[in-house]
Amino acid sequence: MTYEKAVEIQLEICDRFFFNRKNREVFAGDFEDEPEPSDLVYDIFGEVFAVNVINSLEGAYVIELMSQNDDLYITPIIEFFGLNKTDIVSTKSEKFELQVRKRPLEIGCSIGPLVENWGGTLGCFVKDIDDGNNYILSNHHVLFSDAGNKDNFIVQPSTSNGGKKEDAIGLFVRSIRPDPSGVNNFDAALAGPISIEMQKNIPSVGSPIMxxxxxxxxxxxxxxxxxxxxxxxxxxxxxxxxxxxxxxxxxxxxxxxxxxxxxxxxxxxxxxxxxxxxxxxxxxxxxxxxxxxxxxxxxxxxxxxxxxxxxxxxxxxxxx
Missing domain, CATH: 2.40.10.10 (Trypsin-like serine proteases)
Structure with missing residues (x-):
């Protein structure tokens, strides 16, 4: 499909099925009849959390349906919209969610400086060899602020995701700052010490870093x-x-x-x-x-x- 055609179909899908919040009345006789094609399609979209237009490996544009189902039944959709089998694909993925407050803290969540409108990802939890305290590891360019060490509170979630001072999890501690005049090996920083509960299992994996x-x-x-x-x-x-x-x-x-x-x-x-x-x-x-x-x-x-x-x-x- 061309990009324009794919976008046209994607918009129709969203309008008729994906964003449709209708509540259809059910009558006793409904269960004796074959379901309408549109009802089959509507039921399928109950499992879908994203409808995308993507570029396939062959260079054409296709409709991508994202769900947590690794075998989403898409034949009724193909038939309803008169598509070719190559015009639509399904992709298994985890659902999208806002970068909300995570307590206990967990790997992969949103973090950033309180005084800046940026953020990044909490990499993992580490232990300082010298003082024995727990800290979080991320990038220098995620955690650093010109506020300096003393007033640089790190919040989870980041301010760009709604974090406030009461969401502070610690202070910026130290980092390895990239040097524009030299050759670098690292872009890393620590924040903490962490005194609140930490979930060390990796999200969607269920076990810790080994x-x-x-x-x-x-x-x-x-x-x-x-x-x-x-x-x-x-x-x-x-x-x-x-x-x-x-x-x-x-x-x-x-x-x-x-x-x-x-x-x-x-x-x-x-x-x-x-x-x-x-x-x-x-x-x-x-x-x-x-x-x-x-x-x-x-x-x-x-x-x-x-x-x-x-x-x-x-x-x-x-x-x-």
């Missing part, structure tokens, strides 16, 4: 971030040199970085790994939940970049 591991080329990985949720990818490089442009247009040089190609859960079909807002999320080996990296940038399409976690932990003097 340890720290060095990345390898070809390793299958995933992350949980506030923008794109749980996504998957394959490590394509583990010693990359990068030039990264920050929000002010300053070019920062990085060395010894992990580059990840985003994929769907099959680890072969290309897809996004991260988008803006996912900064600070941790990268974990698929199947083992071993921690390998801290995500800090991407190009908005298939490729994302992460700091190596082992040398980062050494630099920050923290452990799991």
């Amino acid at each position: 340890g720290v591991k060095s990345p390898t080329i070809g390793m299958k990985v995933y992350k949980v971030g506030i923008k794109t949720g749980k996504t998957f990818g394959v490590i394509r490089s583990i010693n990359s040199g990068l030039k990264v442009e920050d929000d002010n247009g300053v070019i920062l040089d990085y060395q010894d970085q992990i580059v990840i190609s985003g994929t769907k859960e099959d680890f072969s079909t290309p897809d996004f790994f991260s988008q803006a807002g996912d900064s600070g999320s941790v990268v974990l080996e698929y199947g083992t939940n071993m921690l390998v990296g801290l995500h800090f940038c991407g190009n908005g399409t298939l490729y994302s970049c992460s700091n190596k976690i082992d040398p980062l932990f050494s630099k920050l003097r923290v452990s799991l």
Whole structure:
């Protein structure tokens, strides 16, 4: 389909079925008759939480239906709208939700400075080797504010997601700030100490981070971030040199970085790994939940970049 045709169908779907809140009266005789085609379609959309127009691998535009069902029955929709089988696809995914207050704190939730209108992702919980306290790990560019250490309260959720002072979980503690005049290895920061309850199990996984591991080329990985949720990818490089442009247009040089190609859960079909807002999320080996990296940038399409976690932990003097 052309983009214009796909958008036309998407709007009709939303208007007639997806956003339709009608309550149809049910009569006893209804159960003796075959359901109307429109009723079948209406029932199917009860399982759908997103209707998208996406670009397929073949270059055409298709309608994507997102649900938690890995085998969504879409034949009645194809027939009702007179579509080809290739015009519509279903994708299994977790439901979207607002970045709400999370208590206990959990990996992958929204965080940011109280005095700034930005935020990112809580990567994981770490323990300071020197004082033994618990802290959260994220990026410098997520947690830092010109307010400095003393008054830089970190809130969950971030102010951009409605966070207020009563949502403070700790203070900005220290970071490894990228240097525009040098070559960098890290973009990382700590906040805390954390005295409230922490949920250390990874959302949608149900088990904690199991340890720290060095990345390898070809390793299958995933992350949980506030923008794109749980996504998957394959490590394509583990010693990359990068030039990264920050929000002010300053070019920062990085060395010894992990580059990840985003994929769907099959680890072969290309897809996004991260988008803006996912900064600070941790990268974990698929199947083992071993921690390998801290995500800090991407190009908005298939490729994302992460700091190596082992040398980062050494630099920050923290452990799991």
